[in-house]
Amino acid sequence: MRALRSLTPFARRLALSAFALWCMFPIYWLAMMSLKTQVDAMARRPKFLFAPILDNYLTVLSDPAIWTYFANSAIVALASTALALLIGLPAAYVLARYRFRANADYGFWILTTRMTPPVAVLIPFFVMYVKTGLIGTHAGLIVAHVAINLSIVVWLMKGFFEDLPGELEEAAAIDGATYFQAFAHICLPVVLPGIAAVAILAFLFSWNEFLFALVLGGNDVRTVPLGLYAFVGYQQVRWGELSAASIVLLVPVLLFVLIFQKQLIRGLTMGAVK
Amino acid sequence: MDARTRFIILMLTPATVLLLGLTIFPFIASVAMSLSNYSMVTPDSLAFAGLQNYFKLLQAEEFWTALRATALFTVLAVAIQLALGVAIATFLHHETRAVPLLRAIYLLPMAITPVAAVFTFRMMLNPSLGVFNYLLKLVGLPPQDWLGTPAMAMTSLLIVDTWQWAPFILLIAAGGLAAMDEEPLQAARMDGATEAQVFFHHTLPALLPYLGVAIVFRAIDAFKTFDIIFVLTGGGPGVATRTLNLLAYKHGIEFLSMGYAAAIAIVMLAITIIAAQVFLRRMRMFVPRAAL
Incomplete structure (x- = not known):
């Protein structure tokens, strides 16, 4: 028995x-591939030791298209995250803190936006976007990504608001604060770590989204996932360049996540500090 | 109308406007299309088709094959990721060394663009050039045709999906564990409960509300997974891993028969809504905990 304990x-x-x-392994392997020549990359026996080259990076970085993909993704992901928070936070707060008749149904309604199969949304969106000229624009893709992210913002933030003690609003009411002031000045600051966590998740979902970007962004607003897909080409996959492009486009996101990982963890572990 | 009601309505207005425009409109349009023979190839012969698309769909072999593949993928993916995510979160909770580093590493798979991740796996799973088979040979196991047979293709999809999304469950479980009241656990240990008993009788039930949200979102997303399947197997070999979502994509975006594709989408939506309603009611996730 004691042997078992010390083994644990x-x-x-x-x-x-x-x-x-x-x-880590797939990311390590991707990094290795990005430093290999096409010959080394296609070796019958996968090479762990090889002469690294930077050619793939030079080719990828000298192509102006990659900066466009990057800018497109940054614009769409940042704007759609900000909008999803702006629209989602008030709704999440009310759903978490107020009892009213349609509460549960409203919450479920928001969740159905995530359930809807993309094709069911895509085809009407596609038709609507072609008619209104939103097709292939940043604004169009931003709106679509807000719709995708609203459910996760509302449902995760609802959990954070529910964990707040009821005395917060009672104290605010005694001090003469309006309902809105109790929300904006009292409750919002307390859930700030949670907002940071949710914002990171929403940002990642938008940054990585493929299907809507493919159909609604098309060739005009190519985001990072589509830019990478373009590397596969029609005849032959250029593994080295594909890997180098993946690494280049991964770096900013990795930095973003590493910088904010404390907020992310703190946000998701908020209950511990209440 | 009193101030409280007005406040509730105002707070919900932006979300309501967005939802009306972005869900109700596409939903009605989809239902209408599913009842028509609308095709972008022959837009002029548009006519009401009644439930024809649905009858055709329910009689099609490819629908039932796709439904089976979708159900198998969703159930296995969520179950594996749930078990793995909760196990690693529990281990991490008891760990004292290198926790921030481990957490950062565990976040990596979620940050990488799925398309890039799937390409990497495609390289690694390549039967003759890939590192997976090389490593298998090193330890004396027979090489596998990772994407060549229906069973292996499904396994490969589950491996990639789990690599990417087990960290999501882990993250939310870690949050729940950190928020948990440790006193009942200590009391149970004092009474002589084993670690396994403490875990199954105390830790897991306390985690359930947190895992509930994680399961709902993961199951919904797994049910309509697109990029991983599209890039890794394209639905193959044959139609073995062609899920409902890929089937709808094929008919709608490739063949442009919008009516039939819309019918597939509506059936998918109905399945998800029923499953989610049952699950959420079971989990009692509709009751606001702190209600004013």
């Missing part, structure tokens, strides 16, 4: 390390 921390660390390796 070791087994636990083994599992944690194995999972970390598993999470």
Whole structure:
């Protein structure tokens, strides 16, 4: 029995390390591929040791298109995240803190936006966008991504608001604050870490979204996932360049996540500090 | 109307406007299309078709094949990711060393663009050039045709999806664990409960509300997964991994028969809504906990 006890921390660390390796390996492999020549990349025996080259990066970075993909993704992801928060936060607050008849139904209605199969939304959107000239514009894609992200903003933020003590609003009411002031000045600041966490998730969902960007953005507003898909080409996959482009386009997101990971974890563990 | 009601309505207005424009309109348009023979190839012969698309769909072999593939993928993906995510979150909760580093590493798969991740896996899963088979050979196991047989193709999809999304469950489970009241756990341990008993009788039930949201979102997203399947198997070999979403994409965007594609989408929506309603009611997730 005692032998088992002393084994447990070791087994636990083994599992944690194995999972970390598993999470890192594909990204490590991608980085390796980006430094290989086409010959090394296609070697019958995958090469762990090889002479690294930077040619793939030079080719990719000298192509102005990659900066366009990057700018498109940044504009769409930032704007749609901000809008989703602006629209979603008030709704989440009311759904979490106020009892009214349609509360549950309204919450479910928001959730159905995520359930709707993309094709059911895409085809009407496509027709509507062609008619209004929104097709292939940033604004059109931003609106579509707000619709995709609204549900996750509302449902996750609802959880954070529910965890706040009821005395917050009572105290605010005694101080003569209006309902809106209680929301904007009292409750919002308290859930700020949660907002940061949700914003990161919404940003990632928008940055990585493929299908709507493919159909609604098309060739005019190519985002990062579409830019990468273009590397596959028609005849042959240029693995080296594809990998280099993936790494280049991954770097800003990685930096973003690493910088904000504290907020993300703190946001999702808010309950602990209440 | 009193101030409280007015406040509730005002706070919900922006979301309502967006939802009306972006969900009600496409929904009505989809239902209307599903009842027509609308095709962008022959837009002039537009006519009301009644439930024809639905009858055709329910009689089509490809629909039932796709439904089976979708159900299999969704159930297995969510179950595997849930087990893995909760297990790793629990281990991490008891760990004291290198926790911030591990957390940062665990976030990586979620940050990478799925298309890039799937291409990487396609390279690694290549039967003759890929590193997976190379590593299998190193440890003396037979190489696999990762994308060549229906069973292996489904397995490969689950591997990629799990790589990318188990961290999502892990993240939310970690949040729930950090927020948990440790006292009942200590009390149970004092009473001589084993770690396994503590986990299944105390930790897991306390985690359920958090996991509920994670499961709902993961199941909905898995049910309509597109990019991973589109890039990794394209629905193949044959139609073995062609899910309902890919089937709808094929008919709608490739063949431009919008009416039939819309019918597939409506059936998918009906399945999701029923499943979600049952699940949410079971989990009692509709009751606001702190109501004013």
